[in-house]
Amino acid sequence: MKKYFIGFISGAMLATVGSVYAADALEKVEAYLKPQSVKLNGQSVTLENPAIVYDGSTYLKVRDIGKITGLHVDWNAETETVELSSGKGFDLDGNPSSIAQTDGIESIEFKLEVLDDYITDSEGTALKYKDTIYLPLTTGAQKYNIDKREIVYTVKDKTVSFTGKSINIPILDKFEPNCDGFFKNGMAFVREDIFSQVKK
Template sequence: MKKAIIGLVAGMLIGSAGMAAAATTQTVQAALAKFTFSVDGQKQTLKNDPLVYKGTTYLPVREVAEMTGYGLEYDNTKKSIDLKSKGGTDVSTELKAKTLLKGRTLIELLAKKYPDYATPTDNKLSLSLDGNLIIGDQKYALPYDSQYNYDVSPLIDARVLSVEDL
């Protein structure tokens, strides 16, 4: 009889411990999905498939950060993720100020063509959202559309860029 009571008590303890552990763990059901993913019109391949949960798509943040030019700092003890722009530039503004030429932004193309002006700290090569382009001591006003696609014909007319550059 004692063995039966001990067995019953032990079974209840094990059962309640299992229920307590289950109560602290939350499970969700999500689906892996395949998406076409692009950054500034350039198709990208994700190494890890996105998850879809309750109609919301969750992307792997480290991969997306790298694709968009951000660095990622992860702190497990604080449970924090910090995205930082690389090179000291305001990437959010730069992403708005895009004209893709041969898969590069206008600034990237000009930085390659004029490397002496491409130092991020001296602001000798910059493009503002209102179309003002600075290259060294020269200023150019570039017409643009609502998507911040800039017309580079003034740069071709001024011989800053050639048709071959495009």
């Protein structure tokens, strides 16, 4: 039976980006692997590797941290140093992604796949991130035969709801992984499975 400890994210991160270390710099410790949920700007992200819990603190792989924050991670074997740099971000799949500057803060621009032939007899283009498909709000309503008059958009809260349904969808200003909806080019996109829930 695996033993898990609950820890908290600490300022330090586990450096596992290289395989060459000085033998006298290593200290053997007893630690535990723990599946760790992590959120980026309020949205859940999936780590490729489990966290390590040691002495009451939770440590994440530097490369995992780099991928979800847009930092590029290198291992300098000559100096045995983990090197972090900005401007060379990667998306969650490990592919290079562009970095947007906002008031000195860098954020990842996640890649969305355009599905040109996914929607027929309707305006708008479907977008896909990993296994999740997003449809323009009015296009999704049309595809699932939902009366557009049932769609309620609340400007103050930036949410979409449907008359007679207990579904309330926050529409983010830009896409983030695992979000229910977001704006892109002035158009609101919503997860396709939400339309099927509304139709039930």
